[in-house]
Amino acid sequence: DVKVTQSSRYLVKRTGEKVFLECVQDMDHENMFWYRQDPGLGLRLIYFSYDVKMKEKGDIPEGYSVSREKKERFSLILESASTNQTSMYLCASSFLREEEQYFGPGTRLTVT
Amino acid sequence: ILNVEQSPQSLHVQEGDSTNFTCSFPSSNFYALHWYRWETAKSPEALFVMTLNGDEKKKGRISATLNTKEGYSYLYIKGSQPEDSATYLCALFTFQKLVFGTGTRLLVSP
Numbered sequence: 001d002v003k004v005t006q007s008s009r010y011l012v013k014r015t016g017e018k019v020f021l022e023c024v025q026d027m028d029h030e031n032m033f034w035y036r037q038d039p040g041l042g043l044r045l046i047y048f049s050y051d052v053k054m055k056e057k058g059d060i061p062e063g064y065s066v067s068r069e070k071k072e073r074f075s076l077i078l079e080s081a082s083t084n085q086t087s088m089y090l091c092a093s094s095f096l097r098e099e100e101q102y103f104g105p106g107t108r109l110t111v112t
Numbered sequence: 113i114l115n116v117e118q119s120p121q122s123l124h125v126q127e128g129d130s131t132n133f134t135c136s137f138p139s140s141n142f143y144a145l146h147w148y149r150w151e152t153a154k155s156p157e158a159l160f161v162m163t164l165n166g167d168e169k170k171k172g173r174i175s176a177t178l179n180t181k182e183g184y185s186y187l188y189i190k191g192s193q194p195e196d197s198a199t200y201l202c203a204l205f206t207f208q209k210l211v212f213g214t215g216t217r218l219l220v221s222p
Contacts, residue, residue: 033210042203042211043156043201043210043212044212045210100161101146102158103148105155106155
């Protein structure tokens with residue numbers, strides 16, 4: 001069974017703080033993804049990575065950066081959190097990009 | 113901007129009813145169509161990945177069809193059960209990434 005874990009289920013941060021969201025997968029998947037989910041909007045891709053140290057911007061990368069130093073771990077970084085980054089963040093992984101993605105449980109981030 | 117549309121937005125049915133949802137997408141640049149089920153407090157789980165025009169997939173009481181020429185996919189649930197209550201997401205794989213619809217929220221009452 002593929003397992004994707006995220007470091008926190010709930011997180012509250014203050015405006016201007018640096019925030020790290022961690023994601024770990026245990027199935028040796030090449031591809032990892034970060035999405036955010038907001039009411040009335042579909043899952044939107046922030047960044048993805050197809051290999052260690054490789055990253056590509058998704059549809060809404062502004063205000064975020066990512067890090068992939070090891071194959072199993074993909075981190076999302078909010079350099080200076082803002083209230084409009086309050087959202088549910090989901091991490092996912094897949095072996096090939098077009099194959100089904102396996103999702104983590106999500107992190108609900110509130111920025112006050 | 114690529115648009116993947118799902119309808120209806122939400123649906124409330126009684127246990128035993130059969131139901132279906134629609135996913136519409138631009139037919140150009142099609143590569144694959146994904147369906148996911150997202151239950152409250154859980155992770156989204158893949159139901160189907162469909163690539164061929166006319167493709168039909170089935171998993172238990174849930175099935176899906178795909179028409180790539182006209183740009184739509186249907187998801188059917190036969191004899192809905194309360195445990196089918198979830199948000200059903202479709203996503204188009206195109207330009208090397210998934211583009212998600214906003215989902216159909218299904219509530220099945222006993």
